[in-house]
Amino acid sequence: MSDRFPPGFLWGAATSAYQIEGAVAEGGRTPSIWDTFSHTPGRTDGGDTGDVAVDHYHRMREDVALMADLGLTAYRFSVSWSRVQPTGRGPAVQLGLDFYRRLVDELLDHGIQPALTLYHWDLPQELEDAGGWPARDTAHRFAEYAALVGAALGDRVEHWITLNEPWCSAFLGYASGVHAPGRTEPAAALRAAHHLNLAHGEATSALRAALPARDQIAVSLNSAVIRPLSPDPADLAAVRRIDDLANGIFHGPMLHGAYPANLFADTAPVTDWSFVQDGDLRAIQQPLDALGLNYYTTSLVSAADPRGADPRRADARADGHGASAHSPWPGAASVAFHQPPGERTAMGWTIDPSGLYDLLLRYTKEAPGLPLLITENGAACEDGPGPDGSVHDPDRIGYLHDHLATVRRAMEAGADVRGYYLWSLMDNFEWSFGYGKRFGAVYVDYATLARTPKSSARWYAELARTGELPLVPKA
Ligand code: IFM
Numbered sequence: 006m007s008d009r010f011p012p013g014f015l016w017g018a019a020t021s022a023y024q025i026e027g028a029v030a031e032g033g034r035t036p037s038i039w040d041t042f043s044h045t046p047g048r049t050d051g052g053d054t055g056d057v058a059v060d061h062y063h064r065m066r067e068d069v070a071l072m073a074d075l076g077l078t079a080y081r082f083s084v085s086w087s088r089v090q091p092t093g094r095g096p097a098v099q100l101g102l103d104f105y106r107r108l109v110d111e112l113l114d115h116g117i118q119p120a121l122t123l124y125h126w127d128l129p130q131e132l133e134d135a136g137g138w139p140a141r142d143t144a145h146r147f148a149e150y151a152a153l154v155g156a157a158l159g160d161r162v163e164h165w166i167t168l169n170e171p172w173c174s175a176f177l178g179y180a181s182g183v184h185a186p187g188r189t190e191p192a193a194a195l196r197a198a199h200h201l202n203l204a205h206g207e208a209t210s211a212l213r214a215a216l217p218a219r220d221q222i223a224v225s226l227n228s229a230v231i232r233p234l235s236p237d238p239a240d241l242a243a244v245r246r247i248d249d250l251a252n253g254i255f256h257g258p259m260l261h262g263a264y265p266a267n268l269f270a271d272t273a274p275v276t277d278w279s280f281v282q283d284g285d286l287r288a289i290q291q292p293l294d295a296l297g298l299n300y301y302t303t304s305l306v307s308a309a310d311p312r313g314a315d316p317r318r319a320d321a322r323a324d325g326h327g328a329s330a331h332s333p334w335p336g337a338a339s340v341a342f343h344q345p346p347g348e349r350t351a352m353g354w355t356i357d358p359s360g361l362y363d364l365l366l367r368y369t370k371e372a373p374g375l376p377l378l379i380t381e382n383g384a385a386c387e388d389g390p391g392p393d394g395s396v397h398d399p400d401r402i403g404y405l406h407d408h409l410a411t412v413r414r415a416m417e418a419g420a421d422v423r424g425y426y427l428w429s430l431m432d433n434f435e436w437s438f439g440y441g442k443r444f445g446a447v448y449v450d451y452a453t454l455a456r457t458p459k460s461s462a463r464w465y466a467e468l469a470r471t472g473e474l475p476l477v478p479k480a
Contacts, residue, residue, distance in 0.1 A: 008413060008474040015118065015424025016469035017079030018072065018446065019381050021125035021169065023055045024433040026085060028062035032100035035091035037127035038137070038178075039436075042185030053439025059431060059449050059456075065108050067456070071447060072430065073115040075462055076469040080117050081380060081426045082108065083125035083169065086150055093129035093146050097153040105154075109161050120164035120380075120426070122225065123151055123208060126174055126184065126436075133186050138174060138197035138204075141280065148207035155215030163220050166297055166380065167208045170227040171201040171255055181333035183437050191335035192276040199280055202258045206289035213291075224259060225297035225380040228252050228368070230360035234307035234343055243306045243340040246271055250334055251304075260372050262290035272336035295423065296368055297380035300361045300408075302345070302354035309341040351385040351442055356404060358411040365415035365422060376423045382408050383428035385435070385442040388459060396448040396459040399478065405461060406477045413474070427465060431456060 023039045043054040061068055072080055086093065088101040105121075112119045124147065132143050151167065168174070177184035180194035209222050216222075229251035233240040245267070249257075253265035263286060269278050334340065345355040361382070368377055384404040390396050409425065416422050432445035440451055446462035449455070460478070467475045 007417075008410065010413065010416075010472045012472065014422075014472065015079040015378070015426075016077055016465070017081055017118075017120065017424060017426035018075075018077055018430035018465075019081035019426040019428050020061070020430050020433065021083040021122065021127075022085035022088070023058070023125070023127045024429075024435070025059050025061040025431070026088075027056060027058040027060045029056050031062065032088060032104060033091055033098040034085060034088040034101065036130040037085065037087045038130055038133045038185035039127050041130050041133075042187050045187070048187060049437050050439040050441050053434065053441075055434045057454075058434050060454050062104065064454070065104075066111060068430070069108070069111040069115055069117070071456060071458070072112075072117055075446075075458065075466040077117055078469060079120055079164070079424060079426065080112055080430070081120040081122060081164075081166070083122035083127075084154055085127055086124065087127065087129040090150050090153060091129065091131075093132035093135075093143075094149065097157065102154075102157045105158060106161075109158060113161060118164060119162045120166060121154070121158065121162045122166040122169050123147075123154060124167065124174075124204075125169040126178075128186075137179070137186055137188075138200050139179065139190075139193040141200055141203070144200045144204035144207055147204035148211045151208035152211040152215050155212045159212075159216040159220060165212055165216070165220060165222045167205045167212075167222065167224050168201060169225045169380075170299060171198065171205070171224075172227055172229075172251060174201055176250075176333040176335075180335055181329040181331045183329045183333075189329075189331040191332075194333075194335055195272055195276050195278070196280050198254050199278075199285070202255060202289045203285055205259060206291050209291035209293070210288070221294035222291075223293055223295040223297045223378060223380075224255075225299055226252070226255055227299040227301075227381075228256070228364055230300075230303040230357075230363050232303055232305050232345070234305055237308070239308035240306070243308045246337050247304070247306050247334065247340055250337060256371070258286055258289040259293070260290070260296075260375075262286045275335045293375060295376045295378050296372055297378045298364055298368065299381035299428070300364055300379065301352075301382065301384075302350075303357045303360040305343040305345040307341050307343065309339050350400075350404070351387050352438075356384070356407075358407045361408055362411045362415045362418075365412065365420040366418060369415075369420045376421045378423055379412065379425045381426060381428040383444050383446075385444045388432075388443045388448055390448065390450075390457065394457065396457055398459045398461045401446070401459070401461040402464045402477055405465065406474060409468070409474055
């Protein structure tokens with residue numbers, strides 16, 4: 006097998022607005038749900054907030070120069086909705102658009118292709134106050150915002166992503182409550198999922214009308230790879246149920262114009278789905294130019310044993326998204342989550358590159374002809390500077406190497422993968438975990454905000470330069 010990627014393959018890194026920008030009260034920006042949530046005592050580790058984050062808003066030029074130095078050919082960032090349209094409705098604020106225009110121009114000047122995500126979890130607080138994603142109007146507001154950003158930047162941004170990981174917005178935001186807005190209402194989470202789907206469809210239509218024909222539109226799904234604890238039919242049924250709630254609930258309507266066959270029955274005790282209106286599925290299923298997949302780990306599930314007698318099933322619940330007394334899986338009380346075996350990252354997520362292979366081959370089959378992008382992949386590690394100030398992160402290099410070798414293998418098996426975005430360019434605000442988890446290829450000293458490329462950044466730069474997987478250096 007060749008370790009060489011085809012010419013033109015995009016070598017990118019990804020970030021999101023709330024995780025890096027800071028400057029939360031500048032240029033007319035108003036609070037998003039993450040400002041409110043992170044300022045609520047007890048919601049994030051150490052009470053960390055994105056008020057300053059890594060101050061990218063003020064250091065944007067330095068950060069783009071760093072990307073150029075690393076030889077990146079693409080950069081995926083998100084737009085803060087409340088910086089551009091503070092109340093979530095009405096005209097855009099020019100200062101907000103100007104920041105992203107400067108960023109895009111800086112990227113283009115350095116030969117880096119911008120990939121713009123419209124929504125990475127930071128809903129304007131005013132829209133949450135009006136009901137948030139469980140309210141249908143939020144989808145219409147999102148389409149309006151998409152049109153504004155499309156009209157302003159469509160001439161210079163070719164790669165567009167509507168939503169990032171809508172599963173997290175719906176189920177961590179409204180069911181388990183470990184993400185903003187922190188609500189624990191399972192029925193609202195399912196409504197939110199439908200309205201996020203609708204938002205994606207309506208925004209895609211709005212973008213098509215606003216963008217030049219060459220521009221590409223995609224969505225980024227954190228598609229889960231779910232494995233059964235045993236071949237027992239009850240465990241296989243648990244996989245099917247979680248797969249519908251994690252994957253089918255989004256890719257079903259978006260790619261195939263239908264919700265999974267069993268989803269409504271599985272969730273009947275929670276909601277009757279009467280919020281799905283005639284015409285919604287048609288509006289959601291819009292032709293896409295690529296499918297973005299974010300991949301970190303696999304999940305292991307079984308049927309829940311009500312007696313708790315099976316020791317294989319006595320593990321603590323481990324679905325990797327932070328502790329909550331409330332499940333992020335409405336209608337799935339009959340399923341137990343287990344920690345998959347194997348080494349883990351600092352998030353506690355099991356390292357399993359074979360899951361990425363399965364995912365790429367799955368969508369090659371389920372969405373034939375649709376190019377794939379890996380819009381996030383990476384690892385949190387316990388990084389820190391050595392005595393000479395340099396930061397060595399061999400574990401991250403190992404993780405990236407093994408996942409990218411798997412991508413290459415999947416491509417040889419027929420997956421049409423066009424690009425890879427490492428999560429993340431630099432250490433940043435890891436949501437409810439605050440600044441305690443470092444995903445960056447670039448180390449950020451949070452006291453001084455100085456940036457230092459880690460050894461993984463140099464390794465990745467070599468890959469971007471040659472298109473060939475460099476060896477993993479000996480520890
Ligand atoms: O940091 C997040 C990102 O915002 C969305 N995908 C997963 C990453 C790591 O948890």
